[in-house]
Amino acid sequence: MKIVCIPAYNEELSIQDMIKKSLQHVDNVVVCDDGSTDNTAKLAKESGAIVLSHNKNQGYGAAIATLFDYARKQNAQIMITIDGDGQHDPNQIPLLIDAITAHNVDVVIGSRFLDDSTKASSYRKTGIKIITSAANYGTNLKVTDSQSGFRAYSKDAINAIHPTEQGMAVSTEILLKISNKGLSIAEVPITISYEGDTSEQNSVSHGVSVLVNTLKYVSIKHPLQFYGIPGLGLVIAGIVLGGLFLDAYLNQQTVFYGSLLGSVVMFLLGAILSVTAIILFTMANLFRDRY
Ligand SMILES: Nc1nc2c(ncn2[C@@H]2O[C@H](COP(=O)(O)OP(=O)(O)OP(=O)(O)O)[C@@H](O)[C@H]2O)c(=O)[nH]1
Ligand SMILES: [Mg+2]
Known part of the structure; x- marks a missing residue:
């Protein structure tokens, strides 16, 4: 069984479209409604997704952990995580699945920076590159996009990885676990849309907190x-x-x-x-x- 897992916090504008498009590529779509105060959960159910709800908002990492637990219990063959805010394109899900099945790797990251097409602002690109360099140093991996939420995990990876970070630092924590458990990893290029993006204001403090958390992992590893x-x-x-x-x-x-x-x-x-x-x-x- 292949499942798409969507962490979602107040994504009523985009969640239905994400679910409908995702359902064309996998058996089930599971949404972790992370304490949303809008209609995310209701709309997700109506669109045919299985909805796991947190009573209150716990953070992106907590939503990812809930989705990993679910995938493990359901014995999923492949789990794809994709953001609920509409920035990722569900039609690229097969690219990630193919990388797992054709090349037998455990984890595939959809990277925004494998080719030069991503039109992110230069300070965002620089921020992600600094965090990715720190994450690569800490994990001994060589990825180009350590912060991508668009990823695919094999059954072995789902069983081996138990995330604990509540916030965005979970992306780095998972990379460290991939490295420690000796799982194989590959990247495929994906596109991302920054249209109508309202999160620019917080992205400096967001970036700094992810960097600090990433350094925590680096300091423990080295x-x-x-x-x-x-x-x-x-x-x-x-x-x-x-x-x-x-x-x-x-x-x-x-x-x-x-x-x-x-x-x-x-x-x-x-x-x-x-x-x-x-x-x-x-x-x-x-x-x-x-x-
Ligand atoms: N920010 C945030 N996102 C959450 C939370 N829980 C789940 N999510 C979901 O996690 C996904 C990624 O969150 P974003 O805020 O878009 O993070 P991002 O894509 O790294 O950042 P931007 O580039 O600013 O969009 C979205 O689908 C959110 O709905 C939470 O507590 N906070
Ligand atoms: Mg986003």
Whole structure:
């Protein structure tokens, strides 16, 4: 059984069209109504979708987690996730399914940046590229669009991935799980529409919060580089500055309070970062197989 899964929060304008077009390509369409206060759930049911409702709004990641649970319980062969806001084109669903069936990969990402056709504003493109570079570094994968919501998952992927992030950072969390579980991944080019897009205002704060969350995953995956190298650098800088202070004190009897303070602060900060790196590194190795 192939199913299309749509996370939807107040998408009454576009949900019916998305469902009807999606139903032409798969057996079932499942909508996770994430506490919508409009007619999303009612219209989705009328259009022939199975509707799973959250009592209150929990976030994109929570909706994705509910949809993964459903797909696992139903023993779905392939699950496609697609946004409910009408930006993705359901007629491209077969492109993702074909990549899974013809090439036997576990996860396929519909990428906006595999070719140059996407007409997103340059600051949005730059933002997504920065987040994608950080995500690639953290996951050791090489994707061009880490934040795409248009994806397809094989049965193995559905069984292996249990998302926990409530918000948009779930996209990065899933990539990390793909990497940790050794699942195979491919990308296919998809188109996206930014017509009538009203979310521009929040997209800077949205981008920053996704980046911060992505860095969290990077820091856990590579603690020695992320905390250890800056930590060691600060310890060395602290020792050098301390040496300069001592030198001035012993040879010229002058007390440079600035360098004394700087030396102590840098040394302590460096030591804390180094210990953090070692603890995280040990923990990441202990729990490597669990997530
Ligand atoms: N923003 C948001 N979207 C949610 C939530 N729950 C489910 N969704 C759905 O998740 C999908 C993606 O959300 P968007 O806000 O369009 O995110 P995006 O496409 O990355 O961002 P834009 O490029 O600004 O459209 C849509 O189908 C939403 O309806 C939620 O709590 N917040
Ligand atoms: Mg959108």
